[in-house]
Amino acid sequence: MVEVLSGLSFEFVFLKDLEIEDGDFVEDGETFEENAFKKAKYYAEKTGMIALGEDSGILVDALPGELGVMTRRWGAGEKANDQEWMDFFMARMEGEAQRGAHFICNACLYLDGEKYHFEGDTRGIIAKELQGPVKEGIPLSAVFMPLGMDRVYSALSEEEKAAVSHRGKSLNKVRDFLASLDADQ
Numbered sequence: 001m002v003e004v005l006s007g008l009s010f011e012f013v014f015l016k017d018l019e020i021e022d023g024d025f026v027e028d029g030e031t032f033e034e035n036a037f038k039k040a041k042y043y044a045e046k047t048g049m050i051a052l053g054e055d056s057g058i059l060v061d062a063l064p065g066e067l068g069v070m071t072r073r074w075g076a077g078e079k080a081n082d083q084e085w086m087d088f089f090m091a092r093m094e095g096e097a098q099r100g101a102h103f104i105c106n107a108c109l110y111l112d113g114e115k116y117h118f119e120g121d122t123r124g125i126i127a128k129e130l131q132g133p134v135k136e137g138i139p140l141s142a143v144f145m146p147l148g149m150d151r152v153y154s155a156l157s158e159e160e161k162a163a164v165s166h167r168g169k170s171l172n173k174v175r176d177f178l179a180s181l182d183a184d185q
Contacts, residue, residue, distance in 0.1 A: 004162050004171040009182050013049070020046050032056060032069055032106035033117055040110035052174065056105035056167060058140060060126065062096040071140075082139040090129075090143070099125045101144060103166040107174050116177060120169025123147050131155060 005012060025042050029035035032055040039053025057071030067074050076088035093099075102123050109116040124146040132154035134142045141153035146164045153161055162168035 003158065004168060005175050005178070008175065008178050010050075010178060015043070018047065022046070027055075029055070029069065032104055032119075033108070035069060036106040036108035036117065037110070037115050040108040040115065044110040051110045052107060053110070054105055054107040054167070054170065056103065058144070059102045059104065060093075061100035061102075062093065062098040082134055082136060086130075086134060086139040086142070089140070093126055093128075099128075101126050103140075103144065105166040105170040107167075107170040109174060109177065118170045118173035118177065120166040120171070120173065122164060122166045122169065124149075127152060 020043070022042070025039075027035050027038065029038055035055035036053045039055065040051045041053075042051075043049075043053065044051035055069065057069055058067050060067055072078055072085070075092065076084045080088070100123070102121060105120045107118045107120075109118070124144050127143045127145055130142045131145070132142045132152040135154050138153075143152060145152045149156065149160075149164060153165060156164070162172075
């Protein structure tokens with residue numbers, strides 16, 4: 001997804017490249033927008049830089065109110081590894097006729113004390129079994145098939161996924177916003 005932001009005059013630095021003590025950060029927002037803003041503001045204040053925070057998750061039609069902002073902490077728990085989480089999720093979905101789902105990503109850019117939100121969403125279905133590799137940190141990509149596609153997220157190329165995924169859509173909006181700032185300078 002980093003490729004989506006390439007070609008801009010901004011230098012991007014990732015948290016893994018910085019030595020930041022963030023043990024006091026609590027992700028407790030009730031919406032994707034709140035969590036994205038909390039992350040962006042927190043890291044902007046810690047680093048003194050423009051910061052981009054994002055939060056994403058899935059809403060599953062058959063499991064109303066169960067996932068959303070709690071997606072990774074839902075079910076088997078936030079300490080569960082990807083396989084444990086998927087095993088719990090697939091067992092919970094077993095026998096469900098309603099397979100519709102909706103991935104949402106909210107990206108928040110915190111710039112000069114102002115917040116700018118960019119949301120992306122993708123409708124799709126949950127496959128009845130794994131149809132691609134379980135990718136580290138994003139296990140649902142092995143069973144989520146976006147509408148109009150014949151493959152799940154994890155079976156798509158990076159370019160295909162960036163064009164249709166919730167995160168790709170929100171980051172493309174971030175890119176357009178940053179490009180407009182470039183044009184103004």
